[in-house]
Amino acid sequence: MNRLQGENLLVSLGGVSVLKGVDFNLKAGEMLGLIGPNGAGKTTLLRVLAGLLKPASGSLFWGRSDYLQLSPAERAKRVAYLAQSGTAHWPMSVERLVSLGRLPHLSDWQRPGEADEEIIQQVMAETDLSDFRTRQFDTLSGGERSRVLLARALVAEPELLLADEPVAALDLAHQIEVMSLLQCYCQRGGSLVVVLHDLRLAAHYCDRLMLLVAGETLADGTPESVLTGDNMARAFGVRLSSAATSIAETLKLPWERSR
Template identity: 50%
Template sequence: MQIEARDIAVSLSGKPVLRGIDLSLRAGEMVGLIGPNGAGKTTLLRVLADLLPADAGSLRYDGLIAKALGRRTLAQRIAFLAQGGTVHWQLRAGAVVALGRLPHRRPFADLGPSDHAAITRAMAAADVSAFAGRTLDSLSGGERMRVLLARALAVEAQMLLADEPLAGLDPLHQLEAMALLRRTARAGAGVVVVLHDLSLAGRFCDRLVLLDQGRVLADGTPGAVLEDANLARAFGVEVARGEHHGQPYVLPWRPIRREDETAS
């Protein structure tokens, strides 16, 4: 699947949030969407998922607008994992993951063999099989997020859009979640993930898109996007750099003060 966004603009409560966004996304690629708080990352992800209409611009899925593609087909092709992991249902984890199969089923139809297989694969991949019989209110925030990730994976969509899926996860499960998302892309799906950890973004993503004040500041390989000048402009930080096992990493080190900018 390919998503083409052209000149996207969105205002919320009269305030411009996205301006002139051009973005192309394709299957088989893992794209990290990074940027400071308020840069428009979540808004852009919701627009790409056709959950929020743009005020201007065009959005096409394999060359078709969402209306032409149809709501059910779009739900089969795009899986969306929302930010925060908030759940308002007292359901068991297995039932929550099964909701990911709704786009593939007729109304009120029972789960079929292919649905059960997809649910089993998704729960194993997200390491939540042991939680199948537990209600979500009995799980920690990180465990709930992994269940919701499994629900998104159960769709087996051509494009997975994930908004901060690492929130609440411990370091081990952060690494495992990023490796899982990368495997998903390698298996042929497109993955777009909102991230705040620059090192994980640079290590696991094929491409990074850096948003700043509602615009695309940089779009390219991790090495090209995570340049000092880009990070200073977008985040207002100086970074420390290193390498481990041949892989580079960046760590936010200190704020850049106004006098530092003047001196430079």
């Protein structure tokens, strides 16, 4: 059974139809890459899945429950949303900011307990942030900030993680590290929707890709079935250059971790 199942999702913004009846499904443990040209509707779909935007029509179910009727508190326990250029709205240390990710699991004024602290420290180590514990968030570089925001999302232990371009500001090593971390999250049963512009990373890490173009799904399936010459031409208006042998060869990730 799908963890999340949406049908005919329709969204209009400023009088423009941005999602034109998109069907969506996601299983537990699935790593879904959302790809497509600028303005295709990827962030809009993610915002619908995060419960931040109500579709004008269509249905969205979490198992058998109507997802669109869940309260924000119920949603926050299950879903974490990592926005494209997320930020912190007031100055605070990295550790404090990451620990805020546990809030959906605490009652009013309850402080994180031992088990919460363990999760926080484990995620900080996995995201390579242990040395940044006492640093103020607003003094970090763009890439360091993205890792802190990812850590805050992961400490919530969400069943569904929605990540909008989580590697956009990261160097090569941290891109691979973060993608591997997201893969581990899915291997432990988490469901992930990740917006990626780097098709090599998408092909290498994702179980499935959904290619959105102008608010419609052009292709949905394994990376091999989606990243075809025909689909690339229709979505991006590009073709394979004469120097390249095949799309599969071109999209092979030439790097792996050495430590």
